[in-house]
Amino acid sequence: MAGASIVVADDEPVARELIASYLARDGHQIHTATNGLECLHLAREILPDLILLDVMMPTMDGLEACQHIRSDPLLAEVPVLIISTLDDRTSRLNGINAGADDFLTKPIDSLELRVRVQSITRLNRYRKLHESRRELETAYDALQQAYDTTILGWSRALDLRDRETEGHSQRVTNMSVRMAKMLGLPESEIVHLRRGALLHDIGKLGIPDAILHKPGPLTPEEWVIMRLHPVYAYEWLAPIEYLRPALDIPYCHHEKWDGSGYPQGLAGTAIPLAARIFAFADVWDAMRSDRPYRKSMPVERVKQHIAEISGSHFDPDLTPIFLALQEEIA
Known part of the structure; x- marks a missing residue:
């Protein structure tokens, strides 16, 4: 399976590079951002398969960035994984309310990160495949309707002739x-x-x-x-x-x-x-x-x-x- 396109947004250079190196092992294409606003601009440009957001970032934190992602027609369906140093129930609920699909806590466990990313990207690929199939079926039905309408027109012309x-x-x-x-x-x-x-x-x-x-x-x-x-x-x-x-x-x-x-x-x-x-x-x-x-x-x-x-x-x-x-x- 080809790697996914992933945006990693974290203001800490060490954490950002560590996450990127973990995910690169599985063949993913990693794009990095240092804050939520930068992440939004980058995501709109490349339309990634997954976005990883640290909660605590300058300019725009991860929760606010997640809310913007969910309200953006281009990005609304992109899965978001929130990363935080906090592991309490309130922090998790805040992440879910903001529109996150999953939640990870620091320090990052590399195996857990890779498994969760693999699961999310696989489900997202399946969703995209399902949507593409529905779009193809809709287009096929429209084409068949156009064919049949054309045939009906031909038949009326034949009757006249x-x-x-x-x-x-x-x-x-x-x-x-x-x-x-x-x-x-x-x-x-x-x-x-x-x-x-x-x-x-x-x-x-x-x-x-x-x-x-x-x-x-x-x-x-x-x-x-x-x-x-x-x-x-x-x-x-x-x-x-x-x-x-x-x-x-x-x-x-x-x-x-x-x-x-x-x-x-x-x-x-x-x-x-x-x-x-x-x-x-x-x-x-x-x-x-x-x-x-x-x-x-x-x-x-x-x-x-x-x-x-x-x-x-x-x-x-x-x-x-x-x-x-x-x-x-x-």
Whole structure:
């Protein structure tokens, strides 16, 4: 373990140098001051790991210096060890009231000094490590929130570009997340499912408007191009590390249980679970929404359609779960 940075404040040169020599044996970096005021200036400059204060010093004694340390935002968390020739209860209480973390009496026992300093600096390092970890966790959470807010913005832009009904991406995402929770998926997987659902059609950004917005049926040649959008999604998202685990839906949500889907022609449980879950939500929302060429379909008709293509389009084991979920929502 690397040595600590320690300020030793004592107006007696012999005592000051003796303490410094004891602590230097353990690899600590020692900085010395002759009074409390000098100690405060030095501490603000180097921000030490520990401050040792003699009580009786000119200009500013150790107790007053300790009070200043505790009221200084830069130094308030630095441990302070008070050193005094007095060993009575009142002196100890005065030191504690001033904000000291520990108390030593003169003459200094070198072993006791080194052990106490080692204990205090170790605890202070642990506290700093814990605080740094909390700061990192806070920063990580803020970064994840920023990522998710950005993804949500992308999904809204995708809905507009694809001329989907307003809120399509959010609805299919919410539906998929509810089903994932009903199936007992852990939150660590649901977070990726949520991101993938929001970005399920991001690959359509690579599809020409003439094909994407064509009012009539697509030609076989146009279908070849349209079916590339999951591949585009994979190519764009795979290099992004935090989105790589969310690729199952953008890449595989057009796969079908019987293997007749695209782009890979996956069948059965070879289709990722997230994509099998999402397929229900995507079909449900499409059929329940108004389109330029038709009105939304009644709930019972949509349920019937989903039941009819269970085992061909949908995972037959998941179909009753999805339909039960719609009963709960209704």
